[in-house]
Amino acid sequence: MASAARPIRNYLPGLLVLAGGLYTVYYYYMYWLRVYGALCIPGYGDPIKVEVTRGIWIRLDAILFPTVFGVILTLLGVMLIWKKKFGVAVVALVLSATVINWPAFILIASGALLGLLFWRKTLLPVIDLPDTTMEWLNEETGAPVRKSFRRLPAERPVYSFRNGDGVNFAVKESSSAQAAERELKALTAAADREIPAPVVKAIDGRFLLMSQLDGFPFLQPLDFEAWIDEIAGILSNTHSARIPEIPACRRVAEPVIPGWAFDRANWEQAARIFREEAADATSVFIHGDFEPANVLFRDGRVTGVTGWTQAGSGPAQLDVGRMRVALELIHGGNVADRFLGTYKKLSKNRGFEYSRYWDLLAVYGWLEQDPGDIASHWRRFGITTLSEDEVMRRLERFVKSMTDKE
Structure with missing residues (x-):
């Protein structure tokens, strides 16, 4: 019926x-x-x-x-x-x-x-949250305004909303209760170190209730120099904070030759370089998934950083490399190189060293996703010219630039 x-x-x-x-x-x-x-x-x-x-x-x-x-x-x-x-x-x-x-x-x-x-x-937004979670939000925030719910562009379901008093919140669904508990520890560590990250208000299983940061991801700046300065500055401040007790969750990637590779010899040479030039680095407080979509801006200034699921102690080069590959894919090598140079200038760690090993490690980390998934990830933030084929072409070009340095 x-x-x-x-x-x-x-x-x-x-x-x-x-x-x-x-x-x-x-x-x-x-x-x-x-x-x-x-x-x-x-x-x-x-x-x-x-x-x-x-x-x-x-x-x-x-x-x-x-x-x-x-x-x-x-x-x-x-x-x-x-x-x-x-x-x-x-x-x-x-x-x-x-x-x-x-x-x-x-x-x-x-x-x-x-x-x-x-x-x-249809006057009310579609909210894909369990009824028990909505009841929990009602108790914790004091009657959230249903019309204010807005789905944010993110891998996991994240909603921004406000309560009857006009206070803004965000609720995030983690992959599991364990992942939510881990992110709670990472965000607590960030808050203790006065890093502009969401403040956790409450946790219920795999759901985190947080303060909503001002700003939004900004991936198409007019002034690249100022944009890069802001990104490198917030990363340098994060890395100079006190090291937390929890280790970073990002798994160390292994060399791979993607099935779509056009020049397999180039990828094989990159794998050899990666194994021969493996480098160690001192641990700092790292974000673990530092890329442009996780950096929020307002009026050209960084207002906060989101996506702390994999944060903890680890080499600063992991964050730098992940951002460099992202910038290479979105805006090209000049922007990626400027980011590295600006970070080195702003870093309080005068012993910071960076080699192509870290770039290759970051490439292998991004290859844990399909090129199509990488392209669609940034498409939600306005990057519509980056197709699946273009991701493959730019990754291979970047790896080629690493192997040509010999």
Whole structure:
């Protein structure tokens, strides 16, 4: 029964509005033909005034108005069939009064009212959270405003919202309760070190309730120098903070030759270099997934860093390399090289050394994802020119630049 009712809810409002619009066009078209046929069109080109019924006269050019709106309502009917929109149903209801004939008015008004009834819930965002989690949020925040929920672009479900007092929050669903507990420790360590990261308010299984940071990911700057300075600066500050007791969670990647590789000899040479030039580094407080989508900006300045799932103690070069490969893919080698140079200049660790080993390690880390997934990840942030083929081409070009240094 429910499956049979759903198509009715989906299509009946649009079909009624469409029928009303088509009837309006047909009604006035036939009316026009009847009157002009009776008059044989005397005085062609002049406004014609005819008696519709005893004592009631009408100018024929006046019926153009409801005819045009009949066409508009026909298009709105098609739109309602294609896209079930509450707002379009409101427009159709308002315009139903313009058709000036009862059958069409009844059809259009009925369809629009049914649309308002069936789709009233579309005024609220779709929130893909369990009812128990919503009850927990209600207890912790004091009645969250459902209309304020907004899904943020992230790998895992993350929603921003505000409560009745206007305080902004974010709720994140981790992959597991253990992952949520680990991120809680990382965020607590960041907060203790005054790093601009979300502050955890409460935890419930795999769900984290956090303060919402101001700003948004900004991947297409006009001033690359200022943008890079901000990114390198926040990373340098993170690395200079006190080292936490938890180790970074990022798994050390191994050399791989991707199945899509065009120049396998180049990748084989890179694997050899990677094994021969393996380097050690001192541990600092690292982010673990430092890439442009996790850095928030407001008015050209960094306001915070998100995505601390893999944070902990580890080599600073892991963060630098991951950002360098990301910048290489998104904006090219000049931007990636500038980031490395700026970080070295700002780093408080004067013993910091960086070699191509770390670049290759970062490449192998990114290759844990398919090129298509990498491209779609940044597409959510406005990078629409980076296709799957382009990711493969740029990764291979970057690896080639490493092997050509011999």
